[in-house]
Amino acid sequence: MLGLIFLLSISPIQDTLHLRVLSINDLHGAPSTRTYSFSEGRLVGGVAVLAATMDSAEAECNCVTIRVAAGDLMQGTLQSNVVYGKSIIEALNALELDVAAIGNHEFDWGVDSLKARMEESRFPWLAANVFYTDTGERPEWARPYTILEAGGIRIGIVGYITSSTPTIVRPIMVEGLSFVRGAESLADILQEVRTAGVDFTIIVGHAATFCNDDRCGESIQLAEELSTEIVDLIVGGHDHRVAATEANGIPVVEAWSNGRAVGVVDLYKTRDGSVSHSMHIDTTYADAVQPNPAVVAVMSEYESLIDSMANRTITTLEHALPRDGSQYALGNLFADAIRAGTGADVGLTNNGGIRADLDAGTVTYGELFQVHPFGNLLSRVTVTGAELIATFEHSLMRGRPRVHISGATVTYDSERPAGERVVEVRLSSGEVVDPAASYILAVPDFVAQGGDGFPLSELPRETLNADVLDSIIALLQSDGSALADLDRPRMIDRVAPSLD
Numbered sequence: 001m002l003g004l005i006f007l008l009s010i011s012p013i014q015d016t017l018h019l020r021v022l023s024i025n026d027l028h029g030a031p032s033t034r035t036y037s038f039s040e041g042r043l044v045g046g047v048a049v050l051a052a053t054m055d056s057a058e059a060e061c062n063c064v065t066i067r068v069a070a071g072d073l074m075q076g077t078l079q080s081n082v083v084y085g086k087s088i089i090e091a092l093n094a095l096e097l098d099v100a101a102i103g104n105h106e107f108d109w110g111v112d113s114l115k116a117r118m119e120e121s122r123f124p125w126l127a128a129n130v131f132y133t134d135t136g137e138r139p140e141w142a143r144p145y146t147i148l149e150a151g152g153i154r155i156g157i158v159g160y161i162t163s164s165t166p167t168i169v170r171p172i173m174v175e176g177l178s179f180v181r182g183a184e185s186l187a188d189i190l191q192e193v194r195t196a197g198v199d200f201t202i203i204v205g206h207a208a209t210f211c212n213d214d215r216c217g218e219s220i221q222l223a224e225e226l227s228t229e230i231v232d233l234i235v236g237g238h239d240h241r242v243a244a245t246e247a248n249g250i251p252v253v254e255a256w257s258n259g260r261a262v263g264v265v266d267l268y269k270t271r272d273g274s275v276s277h278s279m280h281i282d283t284t285y286a287d288a289v290q291p292n293p294a295v296v297a298v299m300s301e302y303e304s305l306i307d308s309m310a311n312r313t314i315t316t317l318e319h320a321l322p323r324d325g326s327q328y329a330l331g332n333l334f335a336d337a338i339r340a341g342t343g344a345d346v347g348l349t350n351n352g353g354i355r356a357d358l359d360a361g362t363v364t365y366g367e368l369f370q371v372h373p374f375g376n377l378l379s380r381v382t383v384t385g386a387e388l389i390a391t392f393e394h395s396l397m398r399g400r401p402r403v404h405i406s407g408a409t410v411t412y413d414s415e416r417p418a419g420e421r422v423v424e425v426r427l428s429s430g431e432v433v434d435p436a437a438s439y440i441l442a443v444p445d446f447v448a449q450g451g452d453g454f455p456l457s458e459l460p461r462e463t464l465n466a467d468v469l470d471s472i473i474a475l476l477q478s479d480g481s482a483l484a485d486l487d488r489p490r491m492i493d494r495v496a497p498s499l500d
């Protein structure tokens with residue numbers, strides 16, 4: 001009799017399990033609130049506001065809630081980078097994060113630094129699709145999954161990292177590691193999680209959620225290769241998008257980047273095992289919450305550590321330098337600085353290394369640091385004219401240039417097939433590049449090492465003990481004539497020169 005009463009009394013609660021998943025991705029070391037062009041003067045983000053937004057999403061639900069992060073959490077600001085991400089780990093501990101996926105930028109300071117950060121984390125870091133290339137084993141430091149138990153609900157969480165990692169991280173940082181694409185790489189782990197008995201299975205992946213006419217990001221591809229029988233939710237990241245979508249019936253969420261939003265996903269599982277969901281993305285407006293005091297306490301210590309460094313004025317800009325289109329003045333400034341810092345014939349920088357816009361007015365070191373936080377060093381690569389042209393062809397693989405250059409003008413034809421688009425390369429001296437002659441090409445060491453797939457890693461090179469950011473500062477602080485030529489495009493499409 002007692003047993004029956006017990007059963008009756010708890011059955012309404014057990015009928016449906018309700019789990020709320022609060023997600024972030026691509027925090028990129030962003031500890032402080034700031035305004036954005038979209039926010040109309042309102043302050044957004046910062047880890048303390050992020051934590052408070054999660055706190056209120058948890059309070060309003062009064063349900064079982066977990067907090068997950070889909071990678072690229074540490075790289076990107078002075079407050080984080082001067083201590084190799086340690087400050088962000090402490091902030092995420094205070095935010096009571098439950099689990100994080102390893103992102104490509106988690107490798108920026110090498111595996112040893114990552115391991116040190118993992119030891120300081122009160123949450124596990126996951127990646128199930130990373131293997132040692134020689135043995136095929138998963139590295140001992142990359143846990144493939146974890147099982148969280150919260151409020152009587154068991155949640156299996158599997159980590160995934162973009163398979164493009166080896167080409168977008170300095171290659172020496174991920175030497176000997178393979179990043180395997182697709183659901184096949186997770187099959188044994190998903191089976192193990194199922195065998196362990198869980199109520200929900202979630203993939204937290206540093207993997208893109210976009211879809212365009214040609215292709216979809218890896219999170220969407222994973223969903224297509226899996227089924228709702230196996231996975232209940234995919235939390236994505238890497239492409240800094242807002243996504244609250246469904247692929248192959250599986251909900252897929254991504255909450256922008258830099259702490260500007262939180263993904264809120266409600267999963268419901270009925271007694272017959274069927275799962276339904278609802279989801280939305282909350283922008284983290286600072287005036288909507290009281291900053292989480294535990295996070296404020298952690299970050300204020302680091303803020304004061306870097307204050308004098310971050311607030312140093314470097315220059316004053318008359319005009320803003322935004323990243324519009326594929327060729328813009330800020331990119332030309334990068335390329336000019338790289339060339340000037342090395343005395344090379346030609347300078348080149350990958351657009352992916354330019355991470356933020358510069359506003360008009362006072363430019364501080366902290367702001368410049370966010371434009372190029374990676375600490376890339378300057379490299380001088382000895383190339384033949386033919387290798388130089390091949391480098392430009394590589395940058396035009398997708399039709400539009402993905403680089404900025406200095407010391408040369410490249411005319412190309414976007415309607416020609418990939419690999420045959422360069423029409424002419426003319427140096428600043430007026431001379432046309434001779435395929436058989438030898439030149440010095442200056443690039444960030446990331447590019448010299450073959451990052452982004454540039455065909456330079458086998459060529460003779462010298463890496464200087466001088467970094468890209470310092471060469472940009474030197475150029476900004478030189479007399480104005482060095483900045484006079486930034487608006488002139490240097491990679492010109494002869495088909496549609498005006499389209500850029």
Ligand SMILES: [Zn+2]
Binds near residue numbers: 072206237238239
């Ligand atoms: Zn990423």
